[in-house]
Amino acid sequence: QSVLTQPPSVSAAPGQKVTISCSGGMSNIGNHYVSWYQHLPGAPPKLLVYENNKRPSGIPDRFSGSKSDTSATLAITGLQTGDEADYYCATWDNTLSIGAFGGGTKVTVL
Amino acid sequence: EVQLVESGGGLMQPGGSLRLSCVVSGFTVSANHMTWVRQAPGKGLEWVSVFFATGYTYYAESVKGRFTISKDNSNNTIYLRMENLRAEDTAIYYCARYGSKWYDAYDVWGQGTLVTVSS
Numbered sequence: 001q002s003v004l005t006q007p008p009s010v011s012a013a014p015g016q017k018v019t020i021s022c023s024g025g026m027s028n029i030g031n032h033y034v035s036w037y038q039h040l041p042g043a044p045p046k047l048l049v050y051e052n053n054k055r056p057s058g059i060p061d062r063f064s065g066s067k068s069d070t071s072a073t074l075a076i077t078g079l080q081t082g083d084e085a086d087y088y089c090a091t092w093d094n095t096l097s098i099g100a101f102g103g104g105t106k107v108t109v110l
Numbered sequence: 111e112v113q114l115v116e117s118g119g120g121l122m123q124p125g126g127s128l129r130l131s132c133v134v135s136g137f138t139v140s141a142n143h144m145t146w147v148r149q150a151p152g153k154g155l156e157w158v159s160v161f162f163a164t165g166y167t168y169y170a171e172s173v174k175g176r177f178t179i180s181k182d183n184s185n186n187t188i189y190l191r192m193e194n195l196r197a198e199d200t201a202i203y204y205c206a207r208y209g210s211k212w213y214d215a216y217d218v219w220g221q222g223t224l225v226t227v228s229s
Contacts, residue, residue, distance in 0.1 A: 033214040037155075
């Protein structure tokens with residue numbers, strides 16, 4: 001059971017927008033940066049967003065992150081079939097002294 | 111080129127031991143924080159352990175006392191020693207660089223190595 005809570009799944013039609021929430025507490029999201037990952041079958045996770053809302057080089061601006069208090073959100077706009085994947089939030093937890101990943105959210109393009 | 115290459119996975123019996131390796135190129139493990147993350151079949155990503163550049167190490171509760179993370183700076187390699195293996199340790203194990211380039215982010219990942227624990 002992760003300290004970060006994500007919805008199991010979200011879906012939308014091509015071209016539409018989805019948002020994925022990541023809920024935690026003061027010991028994790030409240031005091032640390034949040035990062036987001038895309039995980040496709042057979043490949044390692046890929047960093048999409050770091051430090052709450054920044055994108056590494058090569059990540060399209062269709063992916064955006066935000067954080068407020070003890071929650072974070074990943075938004076994907078202009079949804080494409082290639083965006084079908086599992087998405088994870090991650091941060092550090094001060095109290096437990098562990099890294100933490102959310103349970104993951106499966107994005108389905110209808 | 112920055113690259114992480116894991117090895118050492120395989121089929122193990124419950125109670126057995128195994129050592130995973132992660133050979134790093136393109137940066138030095140001595141100056142970076144390195145982690146192991148795993149994914150069990152049909153499950154999500156699970157953080158396993160971290161070796162901070164300061165020398166501090168931390169473990170998930172599920173592996174504490176059974177797994178040991180270590181570094182060999184001369185070979186630029188990190189290891190995960192796994193003992194008293196259980197069926198629930200079956201997973202793909204990834205090594206990743208953590209928090210060195212960007213705070214709290216895993217920016218470089220290996221391809222993973224599969225560990226199967228079964229009798």
